[in-house]
Amino acid sequence: MTDTATIEETDVNVDQSAKEAYFTAGQGQLIWSRFKKQRAAMVGAGVLILLVLSGLFAPFLTPYDPTIEGRNADYQNGAPNIPKFWDENGFSFRPFIYTYERTRSIETNFRWVTKVNRDKRRYVVLFPEGDKYTLAGITFRTHLFGVDEGKIHLFGTDATGKDIYSRTFHSINTSLAVGTIGVLIAFVLALIIGGVSGYYGGWTDSVLQMITDAVRTVPAIPLFMAIAAFIPDTVSSEGRFFIISIILGFIGWPTLARRVRTHLLTERNQEYVLAAQLCGASPGHIIGRHLLPSFTSYIIVDLIISFPYMVLSETALSFIGLGLKEPVNSLGVMLQNVTKADVLLNYQWNFIPVIFFIVLVLAFVFVGDGLRDAADPYADTKK
Amino acid sequence: MFHFLQFAATRAALAIITLIMVSFIVFSLMELVPGDCAERYLAFKNTQGSQISVADIEAERVRLGLDKPYVVRWGKWIVNAFRGEFGDSCILRLNISQLLGEKFYISLAICLTSLLIAYLIAIPVGIISATSKSPIVNNSLRLVSYLGLAMPNFLLALMIMLFSTIVFGDSLTGLFSKEFRDAAWSYERLMDFLSRAWLPVFILGWSATAFAIQTVRALMSDEVGKLYVLAASARGVTGRRLLWRYPARHSLGPIINSLGFDLNRIFNELPIVALILTLTEAGSLLIEALARSNDQQMAGAIIFLLTASIVGINFVTDIILALTDPRVRRSILG
Numbered sequence: 146m147t148d149t150a151t152i153e154e155t156d157v158n159v160d161q162s163a164k165e166a167y168f169t170a171g172q173g174q175l176i177w178s179r180f181k182k183q184r185a186a187m188v189g190a191g192v193l194i195l196l197v198l199s200g201l202f203a204p205f206l207t208p209y210d211p212t213i214e215g216r217n218a219d220y221q222n223g224a225p226n227i228p229k230f231w232d233e234n235g236f237s238f239r240p241f242i243y244t245y246e247r248t249r250s251i252e253t254n255f256r257w258v259t260k261v262n263r264d265k266r267r268y269v270v271l272f273p274e275g276d277k278y279t280l281a282g283i284t285f286r287t288h289l290f291g292v293d294e295g296k297i298h299l300f301g302t303d304a305t306g307k308d309i310y311s312r313t314f315h316s317i318n319t320s321l322a323v324g325t326i327g328v329l330i331a332f333v334l335a336l337i338i339g340g341v342s343g344y345y346g347g348w349t350d351s352v353l354q355m356i357t358d359a360v361r362t363v364p365a366i367p368l369f370m371a372i373a374a375f376i377p378d379t380v381s382s383e384g385r386f387f388i389i390s391i392i393l394g395f396i397g398w399p400t401l402a403r404r405v406r407t408h409l410l411t412e413r414n415q416e417y418v419l420a421a422q423l424c425g426a427s428p429g430h431i432i433g434r435h436l437l438p439s440f441t442s443y444i445i446v447d448l449i450i451s452f453p454y455m456v457l458s459e460t461a462l463s464f465i466g467l468g469l470k471e472p473v474n475s476l477g478v479m480l481q482n483v484t485k486a487d488v489l490l491n492y493q494w495n496f497i498p499v500i501f502f503i504v505l506v507l508a509f510v511f512v513g514d515g516l517r518d519a520a521d522p523y524a525d526t527k528k
Numbered sequence: 529m530f531h532f533l534q535f536a537a538t539r540a541a542l543a544i545i546t547l548i549m550v551s552f553i554v555f556s557l558m559e560l561v562p563g564d565c566a567e568r569y570l571a572f573k574n575t576q577g578s579q580i581s582v583a584d585i586e587a588e589r590v591r592l593g594l595d596k597p598y599v600v601r602w603g604k605w606i607v608n609a610f611r612g613e614f615g616d617s618c619i620l621r622l623n624i625s626q627l628l629g630e631k632f633y634i635s636l637a638i639c640l641t642s643l644l645i646a647y648l649i650a651i652p653v654g655i656i657s658a659t660s661k662s663p664i665v666n667n668s669l670r671l672v673s674y675l676g677l678a679m680p681n682f683l684l685a686l687m688i689m690l691f692s693t694i695v696f697g698d699s700l701t702g703l704f705s706k707e708f709r710d711a712a713w714s715y716e717r718l719m720d721f722l723s724r725a726w727l728p729v730f731i732l733g734w735s736a737t738a739f740a741i742q743t744v745r746a747l748m749s750d751e752v753g754k755l756y757v758l759a760a761s762a763r764g765v766t767g768r769r770l771l772w773r774y775p776a777r778h779s780l781g782p783i784i785n786s787l788g789f790d791l792n793r794i795f796n797e798l799p800i801v802a803l804i805l806t807l808t809e810a811g812s813l814l815i816e817a818l819a820r821s822n823d824q825q826m827a828g829a830i831i832f833l834l835t836a837s838i839v840g841i842n843f844v845t846d847i848i849l850a851l852t853d854p855r856v857r858r859s860i861l862g
Binding site for chain 2: 355356358359360361362363364365366367368370371372374375453457460461464465467480483484486489490493496499502503506507510511
């Protein structure tokens, strides 16, 4: 009898402390505890962190420079090299690939032909010295892996001999950077326009809403294709990168602005706003200090949800040749030449980066969805 | 009836105001292009061997009316645009309406068909997934719609091209076979068109369907739990009849309302899909005008027409909504 009583008592205690924790938890803790329960979102978050890290450390993780500097002139349109442990010549503890030799003779009709020399092995080595790169302001030469002689191309090479593996990782970096800048610009625009529109209401709101609606009616991609088409060719690739990010920011703002406005419209009649107004606070102060914090979590969720669309828009723009250009690496740039019949028939490894991007976008969608559910304060009561 | 006409008239006026604002955006963009039509035309003549002087360019400008103030030219452009006249293309020196004509209708037909198919699939599937308790159905539907969201149409188009090139040895591109490309419409040409048009329709419909399923699902799961549904089932209405007559009817309004934005989303993807599948319609003309020839007149006309069809759809859906939703109907019919 006493045993069960104590057990019950501790149960109650646990229950009590859990409840107490629940009621005293901050917004962030509540969201996190709800987010943790969703398996798909957690997996998505894991994959996302992995991809972001691999994008950030791309120069170290990849063996070669992704630009024309790091190209392998002897191995153009080369098939992926898959490291092996054994073949007919025996087993090796160190993974190896074969040597490719380019020959041209009367037998090959004087064309360059790549031949595999199965007798010459190239062993995979860790931390070799290779192309120079800068990470966090320091210049390094060490890469994660490479081969002792010649070069290794895990995903093959493109028409100019650039390593697709290296380019893929670097392009994750580019996509994330473009997305971040784009989202930030969209965010600032949405806050200003949505904030003003929602706080003042009345005819300011009507006019701003009409403009927002008109902008929303125009199909964004064709419109921004038009803007991107007017970037002069003389702009450097870095300049282009920033212009494209700004354009992407302009794509995203109307939806976000509408959300901000709706939230402000419902919040601005609350008593704490009136209190602040009576204390003589300026509208900017009230919007920034009192109103926006009341739905920060929604804004963050919206930003994360709009992120993959930025990335995909950039890819689409670059793909049709209006976005980023060489030597900047991005998925769209890499896919520019793959619609040729030659590539479709013979060099399918050019499509490998697509897989990474679908995973990246899916991870973002999962995390965004999970966060949206987690940030919804009524999620628990609904079910 | 009077109220209804009043409502329709207000909506029409709003639509026209939106179009005027859009035309301002488009026209300003066209003006931002470095170099104008006169320079471009004479530069072209220059390459043909004739000598061009500054006076020639000025004369051409006067001929095209480019010397007039900005607002006057905008006014002229918009008046003509509402009549369906967009002047001559800068590069090709041909009438844009003639160049576009059929191609624009083909694009519109392809987009509207994919939108229709998207909702034909999404409405039953969305209702099932909102009401079904089976985790297998729910999770697989979720996966499909996630794939639709994460796999943008142009990547899907690339993948289908890759797949069909490897398997069938044909990349399935283009809208017409060679022999029908410039032929007049006939039964054979229509059949040839249909045998090729299903692919762009499928690709454009792909993510539209995913979006539509999500919308229908969200709306339905909001409505299913409401009290009026419970009340109806307490009165003995069950099964499909319950779903169709109560929550489904209720969630129809927002769906009709969102059609315009769905079309917007499809138009977003159209040029890129058109480029990949080498379709000869308005989307690829737009890319050509922007990326290759810098033909601002043509690009402006296409963007304006695309937007105009979205505004048109929005207007029609507003009217349909007013007719089908008793609450809106009552408020405007008095």
